[in-house]
Amino acid sequence: MRPLTDQDPRELGGYRLLARLGQGGMGRVYLAEDRRGALAALKVVHPERAHDPEFRRRFAREVRLAARVHGPGVASVTGADPDAETPWLAAEFVSGPTLSEAIARHGELPAEACRALAEQLAEALTAVHATGLVHRDLKPSNVILGADGARLIDFGIALATDESAITRTGQTPGTAGYIAPEVLLGGAAGPAADVFALGALLAFAAQGRHPYGSGPEAVLMARPLAADPDLSGITDVKLAALLRRALAREPAHRPSLAEFAGLADLGTAGGGSWIPPSLLDDIGRRTHEVTTRTRPRRATAPEPHPPTAMDGPAPGTRRAPDGPGTSPAPPGPQRRHFTRRGVLGLGAATAAAGAAAWLINENTALGPAPKILWRHAMKGPAFDPLVTRDTVYAISEEDGLVALDIRTGAQRWHRSLNGSLAGPVLGNGMLYHSGGNRLTALDSRSGATRWSVPLPGEQGHAMIPGPDLLYMPDEPVRALDATDGSARWSYAHDPSHPGIVQGLLWRNALFVYSLSYVDRVDATTGKRVWRAEVEAAQDLAISDGTLYVSHFGGVSLLNPVDGTVRKTLTRDKFPVFDIAVAGRALCIDDMADDRVHGLDALTGEERWSADLGKHTFLSELDGGALAVTSDTMVCAVDAGTGVVRWRLHDTGTTSTPVIANGVVYVGTERRGLLALSAATSA
Template sequence: MRELTGQDPRAVAGFRLLARLGEGGMGRVYLAVDRRGERVAVKIIHSEYATDDEFRRRFRRETRLAARVAGPGLARVVAADPDAESPWLATEYVPGLALSEAVGAYGALPVPACRQLAGQLVTSLEAVHAAGLVHRDLKPSNVILAADGARLIDFGIARSADESAITHTGQTPGTPGYIAPEVLVGKTADARADVFALGAVLAFAAQGRHPYGSGPAAVVMARPLTVDPDLSGITDTELRGAVQHCLARDPVHRPQLEEIGRVMDTGHTATGFWIPATVLDGIGRRAERAAALTVTGPARALAPHPPTALPASRPPTVTVPSHRPRSPVTSPPRPAPRREPRLPRAAATFTRRSALGVAALAAGAWVIGRVTGDDDPGPRPRTLWHHPMKGSVAAPVVAKGVVYTGSSESGITALDARSGRRVWHVPLRAGAAWLTYAEGTLYFSDAAGPGSDDVPFHALDARTGRTRWTVSGPHPGHEGVVAHRDLVYLTHDDPVRALGSADGQVRWTYRHDPDYQSGISVTPYGNALYLCGKLGVDCLDAASGRRRWRTGIQMPKGAAVSGSALHIAGFGAVTVLDRKTGERRRSYEFEKDWPSDVVPSGRTLCVTDHHDVVGVDTETGRKPWRIDMRSFPDLSAAGGGLVAAGDGDRICLIETASGTVRWRLNHDEGVSAPVLTGSTVYVGTHDDGLLALDTARPAEPDN
């Protein structure tokens, strides 16, 4: 990890870059944070490749393939834009050391660690192959050693197992010394080529040197065709035999991955650590440095670019769309004003984020425009009342005629929803960035950063503001808590935990997938919970946590209920399920981008698709309107054919039947996500307090 230089960009499509992680032939990789403060690894392609149409075609395709892969031991793709001026790809950041770094700094791994590494990489490759892909570039620098296990990264030259090679004539995909012999002579790389590379990686880990030696790249590349690998440094007979088997010149003689897994011990060592303490110390120092960079970096981040699901084959668009991100390399970001981090954002009725009362930090900075992205600010809403508050005011929660909100400086306040009169106020030394409510109880955590190990989690009596109970634990983050009826669900990691509203004690836990550690989206409705995670959508009994059904949907992101239908926003489509059985009814395709939120409004589904809000007619499947928000929006709807959308600087109220923007509110200092209830939109601001806005169409100005 190295500091940024004057030649490095400071942001790309909403990700704030913190440091260099590495550089390869195609691009440079950076440590970055998104608007929530979550760390990611962003790979920006070198400029010489960005002008190559053939490279763009391959990168677009490879990005789509990489987004298909999900499984244990894999760093998932979180965002990408292969059509940007400088194409880029963002993946989950793994706080660890590359195997090449660890061996270079601390020497070869002991036999027990090598055996466990083998088992972990087998599991990762099985997930890659199950997705119909071949990695094709397994090497020590693409294996990250973390405290909880190894991760396989970088699908830069991955390809579908049933497609022909996509490299230029005369090029060989891979790294010298790790390329299978059959690939060197021009044959197609299949899963057995990954097995060969696995053997070479294990030989390197066990010996501290490459099995085919060093020297000029052309010489090293040719050795697997004629020279036996040097395995003399592997002292364990069983491990050496497995590696030798993997490195067979004839792919027919190589073992299946499951055979390797059977002979490798994947359990923990007697000390409880899977790798030596010296390597763990190095991993800890790397993680501490990444955490320090995240905390000390600039406070404001731009709005993130969501993951992009690309069509299998589509000719390049000649006209650049208005929402196309500008290159972070050639277009430096706008200087951030000196103010606090952006405001927490909420979302819509019957979605997961409505249960939270607030979602992620916002930071969009462009003017909202209808379809064409025009800069006309349009009519402004009428303010019904205004309650002054200091600091950044969180998106409110509205329940039973009371509005609850918190701020970084003013604590938590309850206000009468009609008049704005204060009902009660609780000052907080640590502040509160988000709130959630259910059945007379208000929940929040102290304003500490996500990832903190010991943070108080509070339950207040919503009528009086008095504390009912407090428990401590890891910070759940502002998307990690969902309250429903007499339980509150902590969803920031697996397993999901249900706490009783009366005492904060754990009532039940549910494990969606033991290897999934990236948080689970939960939507409550009636006596059911709908969980969106890596394995698809699970329906649980909300009271007991027992699973009723599971439906496999590729990378689901959010859910919303409308009558008997469950709408799932996921990879490339919104899928409609029967909420009682999980059976598929239909789907609405989104070919270019990745729907991430969905809000029903009458016969219209309002969907966040990249930076846009899109209306979908549920009877015809048509998309009659699309509004360019110029930043990833949050939505809130409450019947009446209206949806409020916010992008961090602006709020617009949309008539869902026609896509007409009824009014817009611009706020230079930033606004929270809107909350629409009845005829009022509530929104928090920075240093201006809480606003209650009338949904009615503003009167026409006098001429």
């Protein structure tokens, strides 16, 4: 993955481009996100190709065929426009290596993994064939291994059973060594041809080498016609026998996909439990790199801000326990809505849950619709508002930053953010935002520019405001004077992984973390106090004298004073993404099962788990509650028991609800920013 350059677009078809994933002869592939924050792999056609009518016809065909396929093990198409000036295709993004990369780095897969892979790919091909398609290019580089299993990609030369091949004269569709003999002889590519390719792919995975050896393309093309496959490296007798049948020269002698699906041992096929530990580590590092590299962009969901003394707290809110200098950490992996530490500007969660009739209580009937006190229309999805004593700041990509009267919603002032929503963050009477290689501080009262200083690079930067300094957890980590933006200190945290450093401010300690380390840095001087080695740290939380670090494989409890590890809570070999500590409950988003779990914060004993949707993002509320957003809901959960206090389903909300003095402020996708009465009647 590489950062965008000046030549790369920043938006295409409603997708925001985040980084380069790779490129080939037909175009470039980007990591992108849609308006809801879902990640996608966006394939963009090279401009010179876009002017070729024949290529456009082939690309439009790929889009049409790929969009037909849905099912387990297939990276589904999420959007496309083959008729655009620059044609593009977006598909579900899977974080992980291709099978070819995995074998090159980690060697052949064990028998159990090969069986599980066989079942998953057989299910994927069954879904493909059920739509009347033949993939025709199944090979290791077209299979991605993610933490939740394998995904089949690239339908560039797929063939519908109701059409003829459109390959150019003299060309054989597919890749040498994976093309079935009948296709090599000029026959049709039917479903049995995909079975042949699946056999060759699994033989490669099980041995670490191709069953027809290596050599020039012409030699590899000829071998399946004349030579028997070499399966001598496969020790699993049942697997070897099935693969030998799959590689039969006669299509009628090959097994059905159902026979592959029956290979997997019970309990190993689902999810990623079959993936070897070294490969899981690789997937975890890639996932961490994706999530952390996208965090500066995800700061577009501005942090619900812990009011400083200068700003004045919002009515009905309280300060964070550690004082006004405590700042929230940057937003968490592949999420848009909630911030982590710090005050959310919420009143007592119990009172809010009981009074807000517009939220669906788990144990009562749906209450009446809420009274809309005011609404501020916005051109695009409204992100998390910022709330102070008398002002609500509404933010969207299209509208920029809008200051509104907290009582009436009347607009006080408006500022364009020039397409950059890295931040804004609020502190010291100023709103800070970065983008277009500049950091700008705005007066929170008037919106006037207080100062602006240059920054390295074009991308937005994550920011953590302190009482005197503004911290930028990049590589190197930098501290700027909050009053004028002048440099105060810099700290080289992990130069081997630039651009994926994050941070958490607590009292006079700045904790910075990346792929390999968690460091405590003196927030005033920038000097390192201690360093702890942690593999692929994902999130930090601090409570009652304990620093909680979620990482690949679990959560570690560290002494924040000296960095010693007090306890590690193992959660299989999967990344634990978001964590939140509410009272004595440690709540985690566990990628292993897509559930939220509540643990005892001291012992790690599990108290509850709940299915609250996918892509969950956690944050503490008052009153021992946990705020959760996911792809299906926004809800408040009792952190001690897992009981849902209230939930709001499918409303098009794009932000955390911020509650202050009996009013709920919530950003939506289509209705702008709403101020709703928390009273029980409209």
